[in-house]
Amino acid sequence: MSVDLTTRYLGLDLAHPVVPSASPLTGDIDHIHALVEAGAPALVLPSLFEEQIEHDAMAIHFSLEMGADGFGEAPDGFFPRLDDYNTGPEDYLDLIRRAKREVSEPVIASLNGTSIGGWTLYAQILADQGIDALELNIYKIAADFRVSSAAVEDGYLRLVETVKRSVDVPLAVKIGPYFSSMADMAVRLVDAGADALVLFNRFYQPDIDLARLTVEPDLVLSDPIELRLVLRWLAILHGRVPCDLAATSGVHGSEDAVKALLAGATVTMMASALLRNGPQRLGEVRDGLATWLGEGGYESVAQARGSLSYGAVPDPGVFARTGYMKTLTSYVPTW
Numbered sequence: 001m002s003v004d005l006t007t008r009y010l011g012l013d014l015a016h017p018v019v020p021s022a023s024p025l026t027g028d029i030d031h032i033h034a035l036v037e038a039g040a041p042a043l044v045l046p047s048l049f050e051e052q053i054e055h056d057a058m059a060i061h062f063s064l065e066m067g068a069d070g071f072g073e074a075p076d077g078f079f080p081r082l083d084d085y086n087t088g089p090e091d092y093l094d095l096i097r098r099a100k101r102e103v104s105e106p107v108i109a110s111l112n113g114t115s116i117g118g119w120t121l122y123a124q125i126l127a128d129q130g131i132d133a134l135e136l137n138i139y140k141i142a143a144d145f146r147v148s149s150a151a152v153e154d155g156y157l158r159l160v161e162t163v164k165r166s167v168d169v170p171l172a173v174k175i176g177p178y179f180s181s182m183a184d185m186a187v188r189l190v191d192a193g194a195d196a197l198v199l200f201n202r203f204y205q206p207d208i209d210l211a212r213l214t215v216e217p218d219l220v221l222s223d224p225i226e227l228r229l230v231l232r233w234l235a236i237l238h239g240r241v242p243c244d245l246a247a248t249s250g251v252h253g254s255e256d257a258v259k260a261l262l263a264g265a266t267v268t269m270m271a272s273a274l275l276r277n278g279p280q281r282l283g284e285v286r287d288g289l290a291t292w293l294g295e296g297g298y299e300s301v302a303q304a305r306g307s308l309s310y311g312a313v314p315d316p317g318v319f320a321r322t323g324y325m326k327t328l329t330s331y332v333p334t335w
């Protein structure tokens with residue numbers, strides 16, 4: 001019996017739930033073709049960064065205001081037509097156009113920033129290119145001693161509200177795990193306009209180079225153990241927050257995808273494993289997922305989704321503090 005792998009994410013009907021997440025692989029049209037050939041049901045493009053576009057967006061904003069003052073009523077309004085502006089991140093817009101033209105799978109663009117600025121105008125510009133959805137990656141290191149956690153969270157919410165107001169495509173919000181109250185934050189992000197939450201952003205930690213006595217930025221690909229944190233929050237949020245949930249960080253093989261699904265993921269996303277092993281890994285994970293579900297007697301991804309989530313397991317406390325002391329005190333040293 002074949003398993004129905006179809007999945008609806010951000011209002012998009014996908015052939016299955018194993019999606020390549022934002023990485024250099026989706027930033028190149030040849031790689032995009034390779035990913036689609038390997039079975040990618042949708043593509044999340046790498047991010048356009050606030051730093052890349054802020055200056056250009058402010059310039060557009062300025063032109064808009066000048067235009068409105070200078071020309072009175074314009075038949076097409078004053079929103080800049082892209083070909084009228086040399087706006088800088090033209091390569092990104094080109095990538096969207098080519099992806100939309102050359103593959104039929106949905107294209108999810110990504111914006112990465114922390115603050116409300118003219119750059120949120122870019123959300124609209126990306127939407128105008130025909131993207132199917134937008135992922136907003138909020139990557140903030142809250143290192144200002146005078147900014148409270150409440151103020152940081154308000155900043156997130158205002159950003160989501162602002163971006164949501166400027167686009168009419170579905171909006172996913174990619175966040176890190178470092179909130180004091182993740183469950184409350186998740187609800188407020190959805191209230192602010194998030195149609196999906198992408199759990200979790202990986203923060204790239206700088207390392208200290210002891211030989212040179214310098215601090216170096218460092219990018220280390222993920223390890224499957226990182227999925228554990230994602231599983232916990234998928235399980236807690238599934239069915240209790242009205243949005244889709246995407247799992248990112250630590251999905252390397254089909255068993256990881258199965259676990260994310262059972263915990264409650266709408267889709268699972270992959271970057272590190274694809275960068276390490278190539279696009280065909282995606283098809284392997286999809287096939288492994290189908291095999292596991294089939295052997296387990298599941299008819300569909302929908303049937304399996306969330307079957308080990310907070311609301312479905314006999315002891316949901318296992319996702320919170322239950323077992324914490326026992327786990328620590330029962331550990332047997334191996335030496």
Ligand SMILES: Cc1cc2nc3c(=O)[nH]c(=O)nc-3n(C[C@H](O)[C@H](O)[C@H](O)COP(=O)(O)O)c2cc1C
Binds near residue numbers: 110112174202271275
């Ligand atoms: C080289 C590299 C580049 C990435 N670029 C982006 C990006 O532009 N925007 C983004 O939201 N995430 C980016 N990510 C994060 C991935 O999309 C993904 O969320 C993260 O790597 C965790 O998933 P994984 O365990 O499958 O790697 C990048 C990751 C890597 C390794």
